[in-house]
Amino acid sequence: MLRHWYFWVLLPLVFTAAPRANCGAEGPDEAGGSEFDRRVAPLLAAVCLDCHQGPQPEGGLDLSRREAALAGGDSGPPIVAGKPAESLMWQRIESGEMPPKHKLSDSEKQLLRGWIERGARWGADPIDPFRFGTARRAGRDWWSLQPLAQVAVPEVRHADRVRNPIDAFLLQALEAQGLEFSPDAEPRVLVRRLSFDLLGLPPDPEEVERFRRQPTEEAYSQLVDRLLDSPHYGERWGRHWLDVARFGESDGFERNNPRHTLWPYRDWVIQALNEDLPYDQFARWQIAGDVLSGGSADGLAAAGFLVAGVHNTVVGSSESMRRQAREDELEEIVGTLGQTFLGLTFNCGRCHDHKFDPIQQAEYYRLTAAIGGVNHGEREVPSPEAREQLLAVRRELGQLAESIRRLEQPARRQVLEDRQAGRASAPPPPAALAHWEFDGDLRDSIGSLHGKPVAGARLADGALLLDGTGYVETPPLANDLGEKTLEAWVELDNLDQRGGAAISVQTRDGNLFDAIVFGEREARHWMAGSEFFRRTASFEGTEEHRASPQSVHVAIVYQRDGTIRGYRDGVPYGKSYQSAGLRDFSAGTTNVVFGLRHAPPGGNKHLTGKLLRARLYDRALSAEQIAASHASAGGHVTEAELVERLGAEERAERQALRERRKQLLDREQQLAMLEKLRIYTVDSRQPPATYLLHRGNVMDRGEVVEPGGVAAVSGVDAEFHLPPDATDAERRKRLAMWITDRKNGLFARVIVNRVWHYHFGTGLVETPNDLGFNGGRPSHPELLDWLAARLIQDGYRLKPLHRLIVQSTAWRQASAWRADAHRVDAGNRLLWRFSPRRMEAEVVRDSMLQISGRLNPRRGGPGFQDVTITPNNGTTYYDPIDREDEALNRRTVYRFWPRGGRSALLDTFDCPDPSTTAPRRSATTTPLQALSLLNNPLVLRMSDHLGRRLEREAGQPPEAQVERAFDLVYNRPPDDEELRLAAELIRQHGASTLARALFNSNEFVIIE
Amino acid sequence: MLHRRDLFDLSARGLGATALLSLLELDGWLAAAERTTGEAGFPNFAPRARRAVQICLVGGLSHLDSFDYKPELARYHGKSLDSQEQPDIFFGKVGLIRQSDWQFRQRGESGLWISDLFPQVAEVADDLTIIRSMVSDSANHTPALFVANSGFQFNGFPSVGSWLSYGLGSETQSLPTYVVLPDQRGGPNGGASNWSSGFLPAQHQGVVLQGGPQPVRDLFPARELGAGSEAATREFLQRLNERHRQRTGPEQALAARIRSYELAAEMQLSVPEVSDLAGEPESIRRMYGLDQEATADAGRRCLLARRLLEQGVRFVQIYSGGPIAGSPRASWDAHENVLENHSAEAARIDRPVAGLLRDLKQRGMLDDTLVLFTTEFGRTPFTQSEADQVGTGRDHNRYGFSVWMAGAGLRPGISYGTTDEIGWKAADKPVPWHDLHATLLHLFGIDHERLTYYHNGIQRRLTNVHGHVLPLCT
Secondary structure, three states: OHHHHHHHHHHHHHHHHHHHHHHHOOOOOOOOOOHHHHHHHHHHHHHOOOOOOOOOOHHHOOOOOHHHHHHOEOOEOOOOOOOHHHOHHHHHHHHOOOOOOOOOOHHHHHHHHHHHHOOOOOOOOOOOOOOOOOOOOOOOOOHHHOOOOOOOOOOOOOHHHOOOHHHHHHHHHHHHOOOOOOOEOOHHHHHHHHHHHHHOOOOOHHHHHHHHHOOOHHHHHHHHHHHHHOHHHHHHHHHHHHHHOOOOOEOOOOOOOEOOOOHHHHHHHHHHHHOOOOHHHHHHHHHHHHHHOOOOHHHHHHHHHHHOOOOOOOOOOOHHHHHHHHHHHHHHHHHHHHHHHHOOOHHHHOOOOOOOOOOOHHHHHHHHHHOOOEEEEEEEEEOHHHHHHHHHHHHHHHHHHHHHHHHHHHHHHHHHHHHHHHHOOOOOOOOOOEEEOOOOOOOEOOOOOOOEEEOOOEEEOOEEEEEOOOEEEOOOOOOOEOOEEEEEEEEEOOOOOOOEEEEEEEEOOOOOEEEEEEOOOOOOOEEEEEHHHOOOOOOOOOOOOOOOOOOEEEEEEEOOOOEEEEEEOOEEOOOOEEOOOOOOEOOOOEEEEEOEOOOOOOOOOEOEEEEEEEEEEOOOOOHHHHHHHHHOOOOOOOHHHHHHOOOHHHHHHHHHHHHHHHHHHHHHHHHHHHHEEEEEEEEEOOOOOEEEEHHHOOOOEEEEEOOEOOOOOOOOOOEOOOOOOOOHHHHHHHHHHHHHOOOOHHHHHHHHHHHHHHHHOOOOOOOOOOOOOOOOOOOOHHHHHHHHHHHHHOOOOHHHHHHHHHHOHHHHEOOOOOHHHHHHOOOOOOOOOOOOEEOOHHHHHHHHHHHOOOOEOOOOOOOEOOEEEEEEOOEEEEEEOOOOOHHHOEOHHHEOOOOOOOOHHHHHOOOOOOOOOOOOOOOOOOHHHHHHHHHOHHHHHHHHHHHHHHHHHHOOOHHHHHHHHHHHHHOOOOOHHHHHHHHHHHHHHOHHHHHHHHHOOHHHHEEO | OOOHHHHHHHHOOOHHHHHHHHHHHHHHHHOOOOOOOOOOOOOOOOOOOOEEEEEEEOOOOOHHHOOOOOOHHHHHOOOOOOOOOOOOOOOOOOOOEOOOOOOEEEEOOOOEEEEOOOHHHHHOHHHEEEEEEEEOOOOOHHHHHHHHHHOOOOOOOOOHHHHHHHHHOOOOOOOOOEEEEOOOOOOOOOHHHHHOOOOOOHHHOOEEOOOOOOOOOOOOOOOOOOOOHHHHHHHHHHHHHHHHHHHHOOOHHHHHHHHHHHHHHHHHHHHHHHHOOOOOOHHHHHHOOOOOHHHHHHHHHHHHHHHHHHOOOOEEEEEEOOOOOOOOOOOOOOOOOHHHHHHHHHHHHHHHHHHHHHHHHHOOHHHOEEEEEEEOOEEEEEEOOOOOOOOOOEEEEOOOEEEEEEEOOEOOOEEEOEEOOOOOOEEEOOEEHHHHHHHHHHHOOOOOOOOEEEEOOEEEEOOOOOOOOOOOEO
16 A cells, blocks of 8 residues: 555656766667766766666666665655655765765765756666776776777887887886986896806806896897797796696595696696697686597596696585585686686676676676686596507516526526635524515515505515605504614615604604614714603614615614624724613514604605515524624625626626616606506586675575677677577587687787786786776876787787887896886886896795706606605695705705795795685795795705816816806806905805805896 | 895886895895894884793693683583584594583682693793684694694795794804704604795795714715814805805805804804703703603703703794604504593693793793794593594594793783683684784784785785784783
8 A cells, every 4th residue: 555655756767867868868778888887877876776776776766777666665765856854865965874884975976966956867778887888897888898899009208218119108108207228238147148048057156157248238139039039938938827827736625635647737737838829828728628629538628627627525415504515616716717807807797797897697607607618627638659669668678677687697606605605604694683685576475564654665676765754664563672783784875865864663653763864974984863862862873885786784783781882894883882771672663664654754864775684583682693694684785886897898798788788668658657557637628507696605505607708808709599408518618719810809908918027027007816896006108008918919929929029128227226207106007117026936946956957857747746745534644844855856846835844945935825816926034034945945955066067077176167157147257356256265165154044145137 | 125026016017116126135145143033123013922831742732631721611520512514624523512621720819710631831821821712724744733833735935934044034043043843753644844934935944953973964074084074074064155255256145155154153152052951950851841751852852942042043943742643652643542541642732832831931032022822723521432432532623722821921821712611612702723823923013915925926924814903911
């Protein structure tokens, strides 16, 4: 009844207001729009429509449609045209009661008041909230969504500084502020900057010298070409892309399982960049490479992009939990796609229309429908060619083994016979509690302490191979252990390792242990390791000089009175000492580990090398017994013994055979992987129906949504025109086409800005993943559009874009600070100089490796692993390990990159954890960073290597070493004072001390 | 005073403001090296807390056996859950209801009910503010730990300590702002992701302080260097950098790096100094339980926490419980036997935690120090066993559990919120983590809606789009 009454009162208004609205506005024109469309509607949409629209609006009032708005809700009609004071709507706004959450500014209030006063004329009906932007949000008129503008290269006063159009655009803005470019950087600085920028590595000193002598435009241009052709270019720029692609080699979440098969994606990115694959194709392959390529290894690898992010593998059992996990997964992918390729945060549309950009909630679900068939998975790509080659390699390896055996046999027999003869009078070896021969198995040949391999421990050639992560453990001892003797025959991989153990008796938690430890306290020395060094003192034995293939025998005897004695090769090692007392080990909780100082694994506790044999005794052996045990060394013939009995020719032949075998073993490993290459990639399934979810609630499904794009992106059709049962392949192909369409200016703008960001440190838009309302505004909009158009003209190839940028005057400016310019533009947004930049984490590490001569150039394949991986029922721990190992000295981009598996050095230099896309990195300067660069084991090792390199290459006097050091680290000679100081430092403390100081210096870490 | 958020509003109006913003971004150069005041405008109002220590019980403390007295459980003991609703619990085995294995008593003048599981903590009941109606988004350890730390179930979001560091800066330049003290038995599920700074700059992440000669990673050289080499290196480096700076001009980045090396040297002195407990009197050591094997680990860390807080560290996290899995359990995850597990775990921390409270109080520090005692979720009133049995273990329960706070102007000796009669689900005034976080920031004088950081299109907050400050202050 009441409703009727309202209707009658309202009637005149409808009749009077509506015709006036129609004739008052000059008809809705898309370009200009009426006052209502341009200003009032967006404001209503921003602050009122959250509550006042839809089937059940607050207070019954729907403000999104004219008729409903004028009809009003429970409190009556809100608007009396021409009379704000009598309008309920104005009264509530004026009092501040409405809107309850968003505070209106005075001008916004006046806008609404004025609109009512002028007759409350309506425009597009229903309100199109996204047509025009406001001070609060972007509409479809947002700058980045428009087609690329046709821009002319401007004329400038300082035309002499214009090397290419980039300079003209920048100079125009500078000159408007009364500024100009800084002078060109000096040639040395320029080559250095260029090398770090394009390759992420310091330049070859000779390259610097060549350009310094002849710094012509042509020479520069050739230099740029050479660097862009270097395979290191892809490694450097690939790393940038991997940041954006949130490339991580573990699942994240609860289990955080490692992904050992995602590296093909990393390799594909690097290779694609090196080959200058056109960027539109680069994008298409990452969105749909698996289906575009018909399932080729490359296509599958490329599509790894979609699933390079986190993956929840513990989703719970209920329907709502499963749906929730799936929706989270889709949001992760849609969000990354949008931010990566279009600079839009689609993901903000999951629960409601995007609050800042013209993206409707329904459009968000259209996008999830487009990738609804994407699942995390692994595919195996068999390669018949690799299989064939592998068989051949294995055949040859078999033949080689036989040849080597035949060649060695006479000498080997001879050694054993000699020994047999000499041993006739020797006492029999003492009886042991346990004996491990490691010949094909890990069995204890006396008792039942059979070993079990963990991680990378494996058997080969009659020995236990320890790679620095693996170890072997036995079951618990059946009896208590008091006095004891530990004995091991070891081949050390290298003599610089610090802290690994050959054999250790420990409580299983590792809190208590006695172990034969190498190099922990004193480099190259054996010691009796124990918890907190409680029973450890120096034997003051000789320095170890035998690394693999030579083996050494070590034994440690623990007496009841606390005396601890060491033996090496059967004779006393240094002197014995009195420890704090013997530690008893209890049955049941004690076991033996090989290759690990004590549990838990990690840190410096691992030995790298081979264990040939080990014995454990439940008593303290005498010196005679140790000697006997050593003498009985049995069938193992040492390398030295063998080589001694070979003729020169035989030695050479054997050497050749062994080298060939080493090559083939490497090759075998590669081929075995390629034969059935496993690739972590999209598991493509038929997509189920996609529903719009009210408020994002997985249990509150709305209408079914078809795959499609976002209408606000201009130039391309957001309709995919696909049937509801379209396959995953069809959907993603359409999605890839929509994103990479030549008419999609946003797609080109985003990548051009991203590339600019990495070259200059800040993008033309300073938020490379967000060209929407919340992102930055372009500092040079015309330049951005010009570059985007140029990229398209160049067939989306990135190398011409790099060339253009690094050849510009802007990029080649000196970095010196200028007071005049700083006053006007302290942030250097106008680019009056090249902003000095701190090296990224990877550049710091890679440069130290390169300069010290230790960079392992190996490219591609599974990453090097500088963490231990400890699965622990349901979760995975990644702990950093550090050791001298060529395999770890590869470029950082090849690091196995688990989530949460951080590295102290990379961490403090702001290397992001790959949990989400990281379009920008911070560049912090902190005390912890200083400490890491001073003290990290890697830095110390590389300092030592560089020190040795200086001594080797420059020799005496120290001044020569200083010259060489400055050339390698700074690409310049030292001045007199520097020379004096640095030479003095070498004289007092050695060349490695100078190396460490230089690695820590500002001139090294800050790129000018 | 301008805040980042205002800047974004301004930035719509032109380049000037954007340039200003980029200036602020660039001050990352100077972060931690010079700036100690945090973000401009923070705190927003007079803070009650200047520093905080959080004791995190990993695995899920049974509120039913500690801080949430449910006499009805005795009545229902051995009965099945009288509910149509199938509980969506972690392992899916719903046994019969079990009463608590501990005696509950009213404590102190406040009369707060606390069980005999924590006899020492019970003695300081009058200082506690117990929340008995916590709820969490997840019943899985790792995501639940992430929610407790960052408000989100996912990796990549800054933890509470990082937000505090970002907003308020540090009181000391020679110690990290946010220090983490993990259980001797190992790190919690999710490891370092729990104290990650997420998208905030790296200087805001939690720094693990361990025992031994290298309390902070890379604090000292990984191997011994020759005598005098360290000092000579420093001096040479300084002179080299100074010459370089003379050539290049007044570059902030260079000055900041030089300063960071000075601060690093200070840290090398102050970290061992603060970690060295030898100077603490015997009475204090006993107070924290350093003299007992069971309490030595937690005692050492509680005492260390007090010393760190005294020296100006903003936020210290003490973990009770290591990795979840394994046998015997090294955390509070009492699936098998609550009586055994919780007895052992409580014996490790009861005295140290009570000692910490008493010590803070006697030093007058409790007035402006916030103590938090939290766990990622609670445990179920029914046992994890066959449907017709009263088992000995309890499963995860995210629908209701207890945490407590103390100090920092909170109303002491009260409880807030309730669970239902059997302690399964929060009944009165449910408190999600967002509310606890909002309250925590509030105590630090921060409006949780104003502490934001731009990340990939969104002004991110600790409390996302949620959070209400709880009425717990005096």
